[in-house]
Amino acid sequence: MTGPLTRVVTFSRYGSTDDVGAWIAAALTREQDQSVYFTDSTEDPSTGLGEASSVIVGVPVYAQHFLAEARHFLAARQDLLAGRELWLFTCSMGVSGVNDLPRDAPDLVPAGVAHFAGRLDFARLNRAERLLMRALRQSGGDRRERAGVERWAASIGRVGACLAPVPRR
Ligand SMILES: Cc1cc2nc3c(=O)[nH]c(=O)nc-3n(C[C@H](O)[C@H](O)[C@H](O)COP(=O)(O)O)c2cc1C
Numbered sequence: 001m002t003g004p005l006t007r008v009v010t011f012s013r014y015g016s017t018d019d020v021g022a023w024i025a026a027a028l029t030r031e032q033d034q035s036v037y038f039t040d041s042t043e044d045p046s047t048g049l050g051e052a053s054s055v056i057v058g059v060p061v062y063a064q065h066f067l068a069e070a071r072h073f074l075a076a077r078q079d080l081l082a083g084r085e086l087w088l089f090t091c092s093m094g095v096s097g098v099n100d101l102p103r104d105a106p107d108l109v110p111a112g113v114a115h116f117a118g119r120l121d122f123a124r125l126n127r128a129e130r131l132l133m134r135a136l137r138q139s140g141g142d143r144r145e146r147a148g149v150e151r152w153a154a155s156i157g158r159v160g161a162c163l164a165p166v167p168r169r
Pocket of ligand 1: 011012013014015016017018060061062063064065091092093094095117118119120121125129132133
């Protein structure tokens with residue numbers, strides 16, 4: 001496959017955001033005329049950033065914030081990310097999602113941000129997390145919806161960088 005490179009990079013503690021990133025990468029590979037390079041949370045998020053024309057970053061929400069590793073990456077790599085078409089998606093159990101772009105990364109202006117429902121599997125959580133989720137009366141389950149994720153992936157190719165930048169909080 002030829003054409004501009006789309007970099008998909010995900011951060012994750014329990015794998016659900018990684019899965020969503022893999023769905024997006026697969027959908028883009030299938031439906032867009034562009035090369036896609038995907039790495040999940042077990043790999044180096046910075047690999048190949050320099051060659052990418054657009055970057056899609058997937059981030060899970062913990063305690064109303066982006067996962068710390070993702071915040072660190074966005075802040076530390078803003079020099080590279082700012083010059084590219086940047087898309088963000090979050091995975092969380094909340095209805096509205098969270099926009100938690102690091103304040104020390106003022107040059108990051110995503111073309112778009114999507115909030116996807118995630119997965120909360122009590123069996124995978126550590127004891128403290130399980131107790132916290134129970135105290136918050138958070139119900140578990142897998143709320144992810146692949147068709148909706150794939151629709152978003154398809155729309156990225158169509159709208160490109162024409163979307164208005166998403167305002168910061
Ligand atoms: C300790 C803990 C805190 C969480 N905090 C939030 C939260 O503040 N808001 C929310 O919507 N979801 C919250 N979640 C749900 C996660 O965002 C959701 O399970 C997500 O899919 C996890 O992604 P991952 O599997 O890629 O790590 C929390 C989950 C855990 C275990």
